[in-house]
Amino acid sequence: MPDRAKLLKPADLPENFTRALYKIAPYRGCAHGCRYCDGRAERYYVEGDYERDLEIRGDIPERLAAELPSLRERGMVSFGSGVTDSYQPVERANTITGRCAVLLADSRLALPVQVMTKSSLVLRDLKTWSRVNDRAGFVLLVSLTSLDESLRVAMEPGASSFAERLETLRVFKEAGCVVGVLAMPFLPFISDAPDSIRRLYTACAEAKVDFVMPGGLTLRPGRQKDFYLHALSEYRPKLLEPTLALYAEERPSGMPFAGAGKRLFESVTPIRREFRMPYLMPHRAFARFIPPHDSLRLLFRDMLELYAERGVDTAALHAGAEAYDAWLLGLRRAFRRRRNLPDDWLEERFAEAARDGELDRVLGNERLAVFARRVNLENGRLDYSSLRLEGSV
Numbered sequence: 001m002p003d004r005a006k007l008l009k010p011a012d013l014p015e016n017f018t019r020a021l022y023k024i025a026p027y028r029g030c031a032h033g034c035r036y037c038d039g040r041a042e043r044y045y046v047e048g049d050y051e052r053d054l055e056i057r058g059d060i061p062e063r064l065a066a067e068l069p070s071l072r073e074r075g076m077v078s079f080g081s082g083v084t085d086s087y088q089p090v091e092r093a094n095t096i097t098g099r100c101a102v103l104l105a106d107s108r109l110a111l112p113v114q115v116m117t118k119s120s121l122v123l124r125d126l127k128t129w130s131r132v133n134d135r136a137g138f139v140l141l142v143s144l145t146s147l148d149e150s151l152r153v154a155m156e157p158g159a160s161s162f163a164e165r166l167e168t169l170r171v172f173k174e175a176g177c178v179v180g181v182l183a184m185p186f187l188p189f190i191s192d193a194p195d196s197i198r199r200l201y202t203a204c205a206e207a208k209v210d211f212v213m214p215g216g217l218t219l220r221p222g223r224q225k226d227f228y229l230h231a232l233s234e235y236r237p238k239l240l241e242p243t244l245a246l247y248a249e250e251r252p253s254g255m256p257f258a259g260a261g262k263r264l265f266e267s268v269t270p271i272r273r274e275f276r277m278p279y280l281m282p283h284r285a286f287a288r289f290i291p292p293h294d295s296l297r298l299l300f301r302d303m304l305e306l307y308a309e310r311g312v313d314t315a316a317l318h319a320g321a322e323a324y325d326a327w328l329l330g331l332r333r334a335f336r337r338r339r340n341l342p343d344d345w346l347e348e349r350f351a352e353a354a355r356d357g358e359l360d361r362v363l364g365n366e367r368l369a370v371f372a373r374r375v376n377l378e379n380g381r382l383d384y385s386s387l388r389l390e391g392s393v
C-alpha cells in the first residue's frame with residue numbers, strides 16, 4: 001500500500017486564530033459559494049469550478065480511525081479551512097465530518113474539537129459533539145456578519161439563513177458548548193455600517209455567544225477579486241466604484257488601503273466594548289480544554305494583541321512570550337523524538353517547571369512570572385474586557 005501523509009500532523013505550537021494543534025479538511029472547494037470567498041484566490045490552487053468541482057476526501061474517517069489509537073499529544077482538532085466548509089451540502093450524503101465526530105467522541109485520547117461553519121447541518125451531529133464536549137471540549141464557530149437575509153441570498157447563496165445560524169448557536173450554547181461568531185468579512189458599504197454591526201452584536205448577545213471575531217474584506221487580485229466585483233455589480237452596481245477605489249492598490253494580501261481597516265476598527269470597537277464582547281476566544285473558555293502548556297502560549301499571544309490595542313508598551317511581554325515559545329518548542333521536540341515517554345509527559349514537565357521556578361527563569365521577567373504563577377498554580381483566568389486576572393470557575 002502506498003505511504004499516505006499523516007492526517008493528524010500536529011503543528012509545532014497551537015495556532016492563535018483557531019487554537020488548533022490539528023486540522024482536518026474533509027472537502028476542498030465549497031458549494032456555499034460565498035461571493036467574497038478567499039478560497040478562490042490562485043494561491044490556494046483550487047482548480048476547476050470552486051463551487052461544483054468539489055474534492056471529497058472520503059478516506060478521512062478511515063485514516064482518522066487508524067491514527068487515533070497511537071496519537072500521543074492532546075490538542076484542539078479544527079474542522080474546516082479557508083477553502084472548504086465541513087458541513088456544506090455534500091456532507092449530508094457523505095457524512096465525512098459526522099463519522100469523524102463519532103471517532104473523536106470515542107477516541108483513546110480525549111481531544112477538544114472546533115468546527116467552523118456557515119451551515120445548520122452541524123445540528124445533525126449535536127449529540128456526538130456534546131459527547132466530545134463532555135469529555136474534552138467543543139467549540140462551534142459560525143460565520144455571521146449581518147441579519148439582512150437579502151444580503152445572505154446575494155452573497156452566500158448556498159449557506160444556511162442567518163436566522164438558522166443564530167438558532168444553531170443558541171442550541172449548541174444550551175448544550176454547554178463554547179460558541180463564537182466569525183463576523184468576517186464585513187463587506188464595505190454593505191454590512192460595515194455601525195447600525196448593522198450593532199444589530200449583529202445584539203443578536204449575538206441574545207444568543208449568549210461567548211465571543212465575536214470581527215474582520216474586514218480582503219480581495220486578492222485575480223480570481224477572488226474579479227468574482228466578488230462581478231457579484232457586486234449585479235447586487236449593488238453603485239457600490240462598484242467606491243469598492244474599486246478601496247482596493248485600487250492591488251495588494252497581494254488583498255488588503256484595502258490602510259485607512260479602510262482603521263475605519264472598520266473604529267466602527268466595531270465601541271460596539272464590542274459596549275457589549276463587553278471579547279473579540280478572541282476568551283481565556284476562561286479555552287483554558288478549560290487546551291493543555292496548560294499550550295494554553296499559556298495562547299494567552300501570551302492574546303495579551304500581546306489586547307495590550308497593544310490599548311496602547312500599552314508590550315516589549316517586555318513580547319520578549320517573555322518569545323522565550324516561552326522557544327522553551328515550549330524545545331520540550332515538544334524532545335517529546336516527539338522520544339517515543340517511549342508517556343503521553344502526559346509534556347503536561348507533567350510543564351507542571352514541574354511551574355512549581356520549581358524553571359518557568360520563572362524562562363520568562364525572565366518578574367512581573368510576568370508572578371502573573372504566570374497565578375494562572376498556573378491558582379487557576380487565574382484573564383478577563384479580556386477588564387484585563388483583570390480572575391479566579392477560575
Ligand code: SF4
Pocket residue numbers: 029030031032033034036037038039081082083084085118159
Ligand atoms: S463557507 Fe467559507 S469556504 Fe465556503 S464559500 Fe463561504 S467563505 Fe468560502
